[in-house]
Amino acid sequence: MTPTPLTYRDAGVDIDAGNELVERIKPLVKRSFRPEVMGGLGGFGALFDLSNKYREPVLVSGTDGVGTKLKLAQQLGRHDTIGIDLVAMCVNDVLVQGAEPLFFLDYFATGKLDIDTAAAVVGGIARGCEESGCALIGGETAEMPDMYPPGEYDLAGFCVAAVEKSKLLDGSGTRDGDLLIGIASSGPHSNGYSLIRRIYERAGSPADHPLADGRRLADALMAPTRLYVKPVLELLSKHGGGADATIHGMAHITGGGLTENIIRVIPGGLGLDIDASSWTLPPVFEWLQREGAVPTEEMWRTFNCGIGFVLVVAPSDAEAVEADLARLELPSWRIGQVIPASGDSRVKIG
Template sequence: MKSCSESYRRAGVDITAGYRAVELMKQYIARTMTENVLSGLGGFGGLFELPEGLKKPVLVAGTDGVGTKLKLSFLLKRYDTVGIDCVAMCVNDVICCGARPLFFLDYIACGKNVPERIAELVKGVSEGCVQAGSSLIGGETAEMPGFYPEDEYDLAGFSVGIVEKGRIIDGRGVREGDRLIALPSSGVHSNGFSLIRKVFDLDRISKEEAEEPLALLGGRSLGESLLLPTRIYVKPLLSLMERVELKGLSHITGGGFYENIPRSIPDGLGARIRKRDVRVLPIFRLIEERGEIPERDMYNTFNMGVGMTLIVSREQEEKALSLLLGMGLSAYSLGEIVSSREKLLLE
């Protein structure tokens, strides 16, 4: 007998819609499968066989959500990109330890399960997993009427990666004179949206206003610029690690420069960065001007155009930059490590 419940449907939960959503998302999940995945869709748990070849493998886990950037997804009725953000926020953290992301699980909570919308969300998650070389081995969609409005949802997930114990990147090898390299962001990524919503009054703006092209943004609309998905740095960084010693990595998320760059630097040392060397993206200039936000707050909230920072020795800086440029990343020298009681010297 086919699973169904008319009583549950009258209470607001349509389990048949859940089955339909699973059927729609199967094609996207299939793109992420690797030989290490031992389970199919629909089991009680996702099975993943650890890769061979590591002497002392260490698992590294990271979890995150998309945050209030989802409000923009609701406004624009665009659901196929925020899943990339969800994956990116997790795998970009995991790679900071030097770990290769193995698999990902997502969690979607919604007021009403619209199968086509859920499938679009999972399409984005799957795309993020493909970009990270990670398998989407499971997830959960929870229909919660009365808790979420019918047209709204939340999206979160977690990543598990693996690294050889002797190759963990933890900043302990950072020395005075080492160099800081910037990897450009695609835009705002997935942080600071509570402030952005206030600056642009996104809770009251119309869809038409959000989609109006702006010259300052190169003809892109505000909505399109803000909804650009978080860049995933996993594959180029894994490739770089094979040829260059990375002493420290920082994913620039909430808290901006001031909170995240110091996390990869030992006590007694600091990163000296000149503001004129930061390649600030136009969207941040617009946010700063429109919101009359102090420069210090901008650097303590947003990535300002720098999605990741790397620490390498002075001798390997040129090689690292050349390799990254060859991978299509417009990496550039951002600063240097100096002896300091303050871990960030932004001058």
């Protein structure tokens, strides 16, 4: 007996749907392009011309995902902002070294391609890139039957940034007595969501629960990660880079929370004294701690607790930096200082 002819679509992969998705997202992606982008979307490789912008460029790269916040996005059917999270987790990381994000590539994988969902996700990625001045220069959409349950997808992203060698920030200029200026987060960003989802589900998934700031719980949990790139780069143009830099180091508060991230940019022999009373814990974190009975120490090492980005600044320059942060509409607080390290722990929060 002659076997029944099979096509790729019979096996669960719809090439036409993939092509339709590319056509739908092209105008969204094009809005993120920079003058250095060569060619358009759809080639085998993406091209970017660095020749006219930097004298001694150092390339800084980063890759990340959004963790199990994806599960909550899929549960709530909210796909339009998770792409912003993806971009933010990458561009905020490379920003720490004073680098300007140049271009971004994404990877979207699913069992069966839903064009509307994928377009919403990639639309968020394009918006995040546009708001960061970073070109969405390429990506990959993979339809893999049997790899993912119906309605589920996975995301990853990759960013390349550049900084003049003379202006690279590595924290080596940090000194005893430097101040920590914490910049507000927009919520949990994209970290700690395995614990968040456990608390949320145990509480009965109360999406509409009102928080003290007037937001619904679901809105607070799904608020996209704040993009720090443009305001911080403007800040660095005045206060950062080189021997005369007044910003000695920066940290993006991601997995590991306040306990484990700032110390990554602090030289050996120095530690941190963080004053937890210097800012107010946002209502979404209050709800998580209360409903989950989460110990305070666990809060510090799991969540950003309202501080998404930290500047390490010379004390004499703190007021000027804070004034510029206010002008750039970034809420900030002096949350602690650099101290000599003592004992086994280099980080004190109290």
